[in-house]
Amino acid sequence: MAACATVPVTQPADVSTFTPDCPAIGSFLDTAVSQGRTVGASALVWKDGTEACFERAGLASREENRPFARDTLVQIFSMTKPVTGVALMQLWEQGEFGLDDPLYWHLPEYRDLQVATEMGSDGDLVLRDPSRPPTMRDVMRHTAGFTYGGSDEPADIVWERLQPLSPDNTLAQFSEEMAQVPLIADPGTRWFYSAGVDVQARLVEVLSGMAYDDYVAANIFTPLGMTDSAWKRDSEDLDRLARIYVADENGALVPMPREEWLEPNFAGKPMTMGGSGIVTTVDDYMRFARMLLNEGELDGQRILQPATIRIMATNMLDARITPENRLWLPSKGSGGFGLNFFVRTSPPMSPEENRGTVGEFFWDGYPSMLFWVDPAQDMAVVFATQKVPFDNALHHDFRDAVYGADYVGLPPE
Template identity: 80%
Template sequence: MKLLGLALVGAFTLAGCASIPAAPDVQSASFSPDCARIGSFLDSAVAQGRTVGASAFVWQGGREACFEKAGYASREENRPFARDTLVQIFSMTKPVTGVALMQLWEQGRFGLDDPLYWYLPEYEGLKVATGLDESGNPVLRDPSRPPTIRDVLRHTAGFTYGGSDEPADIIWERPQPLSPDNTLAEFSLKMAQVPLVTDPGTRWNYSASVDVQARLVEVLSGMAFADYVDANIFTPLGMNDSGWKRSEADLARLARIYITGASGALEPMPREAWLEPNFAGKPMTMGGSGIVTTVDDYMRFARMLLNEGELGDVRILKPATIRLMATNVLDPKINAENRSWLPSKGTGGFGIDFFVRTAPPQSPEENRGTVGEFFWDGFPSMLFWVDPAQDMAVVFAAQKVPFDNPLHHHFRDAVYGADYSGVAPE
């Protein structure tokens, strides 16, 4: 992931040759993470009741720089957070799905600006919902253009996740596309029944588009999504503890998810509520969630990104493809008002399934980080990032909901220092 760079707004072309900004000529600063400070932060976060347990893994300069842990994977079983603790990463699944689909792009299976319906015909004829009539049916109009695969990759297709009072979200509640009882094929057919919230390419709207990406992987590869990822990402990278389909035996290593109760104390979520669908024996294999892994395994994925697509003698993607994924590709006309909560991640934009930092932190309240970093996080306060300018990748594991951005802010302070400028000196 590292090299990536930059956060320049870049256009790319369709097939094998992308028009991508060259990686910046940045030399790493003399910065190195303070492992004692990181460990102290984890201890204090547990002691203050901000999380029941956590671990942090920092890789820099081609070696393990820090591994720290604190607290419990299961407080009720008196089971400490350990190096091999399994965690549910929720939306940190999304970058894995993006890598899988971009492997197929490199093979020429599709073009980024191809209409989505060329490959998933159920999406032909999508409409934009502008309101609801007196009977609760959507008022529809034609979109300005069909969504493309590029839109699906950057959350600009006009899709939704449901959960708001927008007309399209109200319609979402009827077919329930992401019900765990659906297969990905069934999800896609139901998703196509939900109108768009806006014209494609005009708004960044976090959505089930990464689950659409997963269905594209199935159709383009002829393989079940989880099988494709296992064969083409997990197995080549040696991520032997990662996957959607788990067994009862894994529960002995699985961290419990804790939720902030009415009193503010962290309480264990009931088992039926905290297990992802495949762990609970459901058919849905989401592209946007569902992977169970360890910090060591996920760091292998992050190191591949940092090394521009390779780990050891295994190449997963070409360097140019990684740079493309880690380049801000949101059109300037998609301004802050049209980016939902994305600006809360920092000063930057979005690439392919990654937030991309385009400028140093603008205030003490903004999370620390380096220009050119790319990252994503997950609902139970999971986080990882790749910082090419510092030749560094970081994985932070916690299992606490709701999502805790202040926890991430203070963790980044522990990694970088609260006064880190965000620009690695030349």
């Protein structure tokens, strides 16, 4: 892992005079498309209080020969997670919960969680009580012991049987089924990417008394002027929706089957995930990113207090959670995890590590989506594409284009 290297990049760029290289960003996008690394993409950079760059290349739909335009709609998948974190922390500011409250105080179905340790010789899971119950903080930093399914953990046997995140479930039904899935470890001992953010969405419903998507629309999208963002979309939006392309075993990009592509947002299903599902544009999502950059406020609309943003953007992983217990998180860079964000705590330690500045916070999404907030450089960036599986190499090269390959990542003094 790059984070294990000990020698930082030499000959650093002068970060105090950093300016994003817009021609390099445009060239990167053109090259990525021409080399078949993605079908289409766009990038939007906001720096020092103004738009610095917008670049685009390729197609939103190869089959329709439709360009990847500024108003192209994209399915952002896990870039939904920071929105959910902001929604829940609004309720924290209102005194609805404490970060160290046990989760079951607010969702009683999680009172009797157990840890699955192995599959017994009789074919049944071996279960034990956890060392402590998961807290609200655990739920927001992926240390609750929850799973997302699809791993070799014994608990996933129950996940696969119940399918808590079925699109036919409501969030209430999801939560009842999720509470039946054993934990993969004691809370606070492992960072394990999970459906914990969907638990957060259910918490928003219970604590606010509103449907989750209605709460987000009223308290985040509308005040921020994000008029083109939602989970449920209408058929007329299809003319702007980017197709998701899947890299086959030879690297060729083929369109995702239509039913799979459209089911989350266009099939009228009841599930509104907290960890995925928003359809938006680069401009709309940049308004969310600018709010974070401006410590919770945009155009006179206060979404969160500055101190709350700083809490969310502070690494909260115990040092005792060693790299081998952080799944693939170290591949994101030298850092840790706050509340629904990766947080960079050290400069890049090798050319193979993604460029970035100490103090940045970000997240990404399954179809190779990416955004980040770089407070030291007064910059926010949104990179939009629709390619699966997730392509970290694409993000590495995009960040090289934005910062320059020799960017040292130390905040300007």
